[in-house]
Amino acid sequence: MxxxxxxxxxxxxxxxxxxxxxxxxxxxxGQRPAVPAPPGPRAAVPPPSLLYDSGTQVRPRPGAPGLPDVSALSWLVADADSGEVLAASAAHRRLPPASTLKTLFALTLVPALPAGLQHRVRNEELEDIGEGSSLVGVKEGHTYSVADLWRGVFLSSGNDAVHVLASLGGGWEATAARMQAKARSLGALDTHVVSPDGYDTPGQVSSAYDLAVFGRAGLRDPDFARYCSTAEASFPGDGASYAIENTNRLLTGEDGVARYPGIIGVKNGYTSNAGNTLVAAAHQGGRTLVVTVLNPQAGGGLTVYEEARALLDWGFAAAGRVDPVGSLDGLRPRPRHPSAAPVAAATAPGHDSGWPDxxxxxxxxxxxxxxxxxxxxxxxxxxxxx
The missing domain is CATH 1.10.287 (Helix Hairpins)
Structure with missing residues (x-):
């Protein structure tokens, strides 16, 4: 009881x-119910990235211009300011980059080496340059400024200048390791560095996506931007300097390739294994675009410039009339499946228990x-x- x-x-x-x-x-x-609080703002969910999908990727709105025919194995066009990728094809396909890898080399070492530093070249710094490499004419026993050597890299794609700068940066292998770390810090996961000058080496690869990331990041460095946009310069020689000219035809307007309006430059390359490769940037109407074109399969050696031109023209015309297919801000996880993309759950303020109402x-x-x-x-x- x-x-x-x-x-x-x-x-x-x-x-x-x-x-x-x-x-x-x-x-x-009988009691007046409390007025519910208005729902809080929900996080904007970006559209899923299409950059790991196969084929050409673009999200046109009504009235958007059609994409040009591009024969390159891989290409990409992006807004350099926002990082939005406007269109791409095989953006993450790993291919040999040739001298466009020098964008990553410069991105890594330009901030570390004072432009005015004077250096007397030693014989050992010019050893092991790959056979058939492009050279600017660096000589043992001559003294060059770091700025001279960078102009040799960007204008003449001089692998001799790359070897001397890599020596100043800690050595060949140490520079390759620093470049690899720099790529990873930018979210560029397709790049594997073996030879800092871009010379054909087994296992050395990059992608249209990664090279666009490097080009975009480089343009934020005033020294990098100045070097990559220089069309002509003088290089120290025996007793007198001699003229060197940038081999990027979109920048110089040479060999029947018209100079592109608003061109900034960046870097071109060629090897028998990589074919013709190019990272190019241009500014028009308050907008800066960066394009990458890897190994065109049609035409001759100048096709890479014409395909880059067509993509730049399309990108400027398509501004505001396409939705992005991805972003160059690569510090985000790769989707588990090619068509999948991570979506962050949005919750209203005060609802953090995880229990449904x-x-x-x-x-x-x-x-x-x-x-x-x-x-x-x-x-x-x-x-x-x-």
Whole structure:
């Protein structure tokens, strides 16, 4: 038998439970219900990236211009300011980059080596230059400024200048390791560096995506931007300097290739294994675009410039009339499946428990019903044991 004190204590405890439940439920009939707070802003969900999908990727809006015919094995066109990729084909396909890898080399070492530093070249710094390499004419025993050597890299694609700068940067292998680390820090995961000058070496690869990342990042460095946009310069020689000219035809307008309006430059390359490769940037109408074109399969050696021109023309015409297919801000996880993309769940402010609202209300309702039943049983003696 339950004594009076125990019964009263139990009823009191249950009353507290009922009151707690009522406090969590809507206002009773006859009382004005509280006005619910307006929903908080939800996080914008970016469209899924298409850059790991095969084939040409573009998201045109009504009225967008059609893409040009491009024969390159891989290409990409992006807004250099926002990082939005406007269109691409096989953006993450790993291919030999040739001298466009010098963009990563410069991105790594330009900030580390003062432009005015004078250096007398030693014989060992010019050893092991790959056969058939492009050269600017660096000579043992001559003194060059770091700025001279960078002009030799960007204008003449001089692998001799690259070897001397790599020596100043800690050595050939150490420079390759620094370049690899720099690529990873930018989210460029397709690049594997073996030879810092871009010379054909087994296992050395990059992608249209990664090279666009390097070009975009380089343009943010004033020294890099100045070197890559220089069309002509003087290079120290025996007793007198001699003229060197940039081999990027979009920048110089040589060999029947018209100079591109608003061209900034960046870097071109060629090897028998990589074919013709190009990273180019141009500025028009308040917008800067960066394009990469890797190994065109049609035409001759100048096709890479014409295909880059066509992509730049399309990109400027398509501004505001296409949705991005991805981003050059690569510090984001790769989707598990090619067509999948991570989507962050958006929750309203104050709802951080992870429990759905319906589940919470159902639980409270169940708690209230159970509490009332217990009170009635105690009141009428049902289920009491003697």
């Amino acid at each position: 339950i004594n009076g004190f125990s019964c009263r204590a139990t009823v009191s405890a249950c009353a507290v439970c009922v009151m707690s439940v009522l406090a969590l439920t809507p206002a009773a009939a 319906a589940a919470v209300m159902a639980g409270l309702a169940g708690l209230g019903a159970g509490t009332v039943t217990l009170v009635l049983r105690l009141k009428y003696g049902r289920g009491a044991r003697g």
